[in-house]
Amino acid sequence: MSSAHITFDTTGDKIAHRVRIMRPSAVRNLFAAATRDDVISLSGGMPAVSLLPEEDVRRAVLAAVESPQARAVSLQYGPTDGLAGLRAVLADMMRDLGIRVKADQILVTSGAQQALTLIAEAFIDPGDIIITEGPTYLGALQAFSAFEPDIRAIPFDEDGMRMDLLEAELERIGKGNPRLKFCYTIPNFQNPGGVTMNAERRRRLLELADEYGFMVVEDDPYGRLRYDGGHQVPLKAMDDSVIYLGTISKMLGPGLRTGWIAAPESVLARVNLVKQGADLCGSAFDQLVVQHYFADIPWQRTLQKFIALYKERRDTMLAALEEFFPPEASWTHPAGGMFLWITLPDYMDTDSMLAEALEAGVTYVPGNSFFPDGVTGKNSMRVNFSFETPESITEAIRRLAGVIEERLELYRVFINAGALPGYGKEAVMAENERENWDEVIVASEQNEEAVMQSHDGDAAQIEIAEDKVAEAEEEAR
Ligand SMILES: Cc1ncc(COP(=O)(O)O)c(C=O)c1O
16 A cells, blocks of 8 residues: 655744744753753753652652542543632632632643733733833743734833833823733842832832723742842732732742632633633642642741752852952842842843853853843843852852953953944943053953963863954954
């Protein structure tokens, strides 16, 4: 019997427009490089799951399979909204954050990431306006972008999203604009910024939402990972119309894909419809394990261990930045979470610098990945402090400082020659807090020497520097 060979065209015009415009996630792309033995990864956002007590995990997993009744639930299809028992446990847990919701105001999702996709699908038509922090979580940008919104990114400072800039943007958008759908915010220890929105701005955001008629989506994966200062009241506790996204990823483990949406029933009904089409229901097995973990096991004890570990790592990173980074760089000082945000002078490009960083054995995520236009933020980067050991963090920051210092040195040559448009010696001297140019050069050389002293692969460094000089010469032509 002969078999016909059929060729399907799976490229070009056959691909949906919304997929053709999708950008890959820089973090996902860095995953492979980050696992190389000689590379220290500051790029991921992975919790230290190896800290979880084996006995606790075993008990939670066994509870989901050891009885026929449990297996009849964990191995079966479940309700689209999620298992009733888990929803009750989640409602209970949210009470310690000051949020009062009933179990039926919760819909369980496959991680907070699915919550973002479901919300986007339920609410965004092409051209609708969405407000986010700029920079913001790149997984949210990916989820939203598929539905072709017009994303307006509002800068933050150490107190979270700048309300003055949000107001100015809202004035441009106009009151009652039907295209304006929602503001997506990560108020606690923002990803990627590490900053936290203060109480006054939280109140103002809710007032503006009411005045301009948009929904507020509060994404809170890191809220319980606080290392200093007092708890901030969630937006959801201040106004029950807020759509709150939670996840167990940073408290238990992202391998059990479990997150949730707490929202008014009218919102959940729409999201439920979308979820039916996406997956019918989430993994009942994962949900039952999560339910037992948070209901029957002293999980707060383990969370305290995570907090102590991450706090030490954050402190280590801040100390290393102080020690090794050049004065032109600045960074945020997170009171919790997993990330901090580093800003370099405007003329630096962290996207193209990544190749040199990899060569030097360190990865980060270039800042432009966190902006909807993929261009803004080129002089910044996100670094993670939750995953690597303190020793590796110090080493990674030292390597990164070396890479940055080499680029800066090159730029200083151009600035000295007046060849960098819009950037003069005055600006560099001010950034460095130096009175004259020679002092800048001496400080830079000292800094570089300190960093280079511990570089073993000097030959590779020199080669990279030579390539860069050639590249810069080419650019200057
Ligand atoms: C701000 C933010 N939202 C959502 C997610 C997705 O979390 P999950 O693992 O629950 O899908 C992450 C993951 O890092 C995140 O940082």
